[in-house]
Each structure stands twice: as C-alpha cells, then as structure tokens.
Amino acid sequence: MHCFSGDAEFAKACLDRGAYLSFAGTVTFKNAQGLREAVAVTPLDRLLTETDAPYLTPTPFRGKPNASYLIPYTARLLASVRGVDLTRMCEALSDNADAAFGGTW
Numbered sequence: 001m002h003c004f005s006g007d008a009e010f011a012k013a014c015l016d017r018g019a020y021l022s023f024a025g026t027v028t029f030k031n032a033q034g035l036r037e038a039v040a041v042t043p044l045d046r047l048l049t050e051t052d053a054p055y056l057t058p059t060p061f062r063g064k065p066n067a068s069y070l071i072p073y074t075a076r077l078l079a080s081v082r083g084v085d086l087t088r089m090c091e092a093l094s095d096n097a098d099a100a101f102g103g104t105w
Contacts, residue, residue: 003052004038011038015046020100022048025058025066028077039081044092047082048100049074 001014004021011021021042027035039047049071057066058073079089098104 003050003056005035006038007034008037008041011041015042020046020048020096022050023074023078024050024052024056025062025070025074026056028058028073029062030059036077036081039078044082044084044089045096045099047078047089047092048096049078049093 001019001021003024003026004011004014005026006014014021021038023035023039026032027039029035051066051068051071053067054065057064058070058077061070061073075089075093076086078093079086082089084092
C-alpha cells in the first residue's frame with residue numbers, strides 16, 4: 001500500500017489481504033497518531049518506507065522537498081513505534097523490500 005494513510009483498522013484489513021504497508025514521512029507529523037497506530041499493528045515483516053519524493057517530507061524537514069537521504073527520519077520513527085532498535089528496523093525494511101519487489105536489486 002503506497003503511502004499508507006489509513007488507521008489501524010484499515011491497516012488490519014489490508015494486512016489480512018496480504019498487503020505490505022509503506023509509510024512515508026507523514027507518519028512523523030505531530031497530528032499523525034492514527035498512522036502511528038497503524039504502524040503499531042503492522043507486523044515487522046510487512047513494513048516498508050518510502051520518500052514519495054518530492055512530497056511527504058518527514059519532520060523536521062516538513063514543507064521542504066523530500067529525498068531519499070531523509071528516509072532515516074521515517075525509519076527511526078518506525079523503530080520507535082515498533083519498539084525495536086534501528087539496526088533491526090533497517091534490516092527488516094531491506095528484507096521486506098526484497099520480498100515485496102522480487103529480490104535484491
């Protein structure tokens with residue numbers, strides 16, 4: 001689910017159908033509690049992240065053009081919400097991208 005923007009209930013419905021959920025920088029916004037709740041119910045092996053560049057830039061760069069070098073801000077937030085260390089989150093994101101998109105590039 002590109003740029004997932006639903007709540008936990010919608011996340012569960014998507015997950016029940018086999019979807020991966022991809023979170024952009026919007027999950028870092030102060031008013032994005034519903035998105036963070038969706039992250040919390042998403043299994044570690046179904047999480048993805050993305051830039052959606054040039055839009056959906058994470059805090060603290062909100063309002064500026066997005067780029068791949070800002071992915072760590074979103075990854076840190078995902079790790080925090082899921083209660084895993086950043087290294088584990090990065091490994092999971094890499095493994096999930098391989099699984100979702102057909103292997104390493």
